[in-house]
Amino acid sequence: MDILLSLKDVRLALEGNAGLVEILHGITLDVPKGETLGLVGPSGSGKSSLLMLMGGLEQASGGSIKALGQELTTMNEDALARFRRDHMGVVFQSFHLIPTMTALENVATPLELAGNRDAFDRAMEELQAVGLEHRADHYPAQMSGGEQQRVALARASAPRPKILLADEPTGNLDGANGTAIMDLLFGLRDRHGATLVLVTHSNELAGRCDRVVRLRDGRIDDMREAAE
DSSP: OOEEEEEEEEEEEEEETTEEEEEEEEEEEEEETTOEEEEEOSTTSSHHHHHHHHTTSSOOSEEEEEETTEEGGGOOHHHHHHHHHHHEEEEOTTOOOOTTSOHHHHHHHHHHHTTOTTHHHHHHHHHHHTTOGGGTTOOGGGSOHHHHHHHHHHHHHTTOOSEEEEESTTTTSOHHHHHHHHHHHHHHHHHHTOEEEEEOSOHHHHHTSSEEEEEETTEEEEEEEOOO
16 A cells, blocks of 8 residues: 555644643554545644644654655755645645735746746646636636635646645535535546545535544544445
């Protein structure tokens, strides 16, 4: 089995107003190539923090995190940024689009940073894949929340990442838009063959994953194959 993400005894502690706060306590987890893994649990259970560690967006306090065989915990910020650029796509609940750029420019930006000569052509392909080619010249403020999340999905998938991380991708959307984003997210995974890890409170979204890991108080509380 080809393991794309491997976490061994991962811990996270952050400095708070009352001192050091333990967020994650010894997480050990392997994610095979091609798997869709759902991270669920109550608010404050550590699931978003775990996702951020997987993406090198937060620094672990202890343990080992390997992605594509490379140890993330020993990389500096520049190396982590390059690794994400080349191998990962990240989708956030709050979109994080650049407000002064059009939809097309937002999607093309990571491709340009990676030196792709066909950045805008590929960006347009990704907008077409999420049904937004007609909004290519619109700015985020001119688009609905559902449209902005589609742009964010297109931006994350445009570099053809091996690992796609999504933090509550339907959290800010109504039911219809949330379902549409779910369909697009799994469609992009299938189209590019990415390994998908997502944080969600949605039972429907979790039920579409191959495996579900439930966290509670910074520990893995349960791990099971998703229901057929």
